[in-house]
Amino acid sequence: MKLIIEQDAPVSEVEITIRCRDMDARLKTLVRQIQSYDFTITAKKEGRSYLFTLDSIFYFESVEERTYLYLKDEVYECTKRLYELEKLLENTAFTCISRACIINTSMVESVRPLLGRRLEAKLDNGERLIVNRHFVPNFKKKFGLEES
């Protein structure tokens, strides 16, 4: 792979062009990472609003019609609903792992098999989340793996 970086002072917005023959799984992952580069999510805590880039978010969880955003060791209330986030984050490393949870797959340290085709995902902050069996195929796809 050839990587060309052109630094130019008058450029106001970063522009990335990918020239390729085929879009393979690795390239799709790279595109997803690029797309999430300047994507931000607004969340609130104690009356204040904060902006978070996707690479700092571990997961989103919906509890009693409220959506919460989880960072390494902090929790914020997100202004968006889970289904809105699901749409917004479609082409990123995020994916649904249950009806109430969207996980950042790049924060997954390891997974463990559970009974009933479920998986337990261990995150980089030590938290463990359950991947519901209906969501395992999409979860797998985020790691560049196809359903067998």
Next chain:
Amino acid sequence: MRKIQNYFVIDFTIFALLVLLQALMHQAGIVDYFDSRIVIQYFIISSLLSATKILINYSLCKLSVVVRLFVTIAAAFLEVVLIGGGAMHWYTIRTKWVLLSLALCVIITVLLYLITDVYTTKRTAEQINCSIKVKRKAEKNKIQ
């Protein structure tokens, strides 16, 4: 490759379950024969049942697990009655033996589902962990 692997996992699981059940029934006095001929015939029928299960899973993949399980039981029951009872003459086609075959098909299909379930999930976890390891190693190299 994975389908072949799956085929053999299912094949040998059914085979092992059949031989185990036959041995248990032999011990309990329900059947009086347990020889090498029946073991070979079990291998033939387990290979056939394995192919049937893979075919059902593949062609009915959009249906729910419960529906697929019922279709698998029905197909396995038909195969056991027609091939086991009809072609291999394991038993005479009478209500008692047909019902016993149905009971065995239900037990084997459910056990098989549980065993292959554990195997599939374990393999999925291994694949994901391997992918994470490769990705993290590449990221580490990039930083260095």
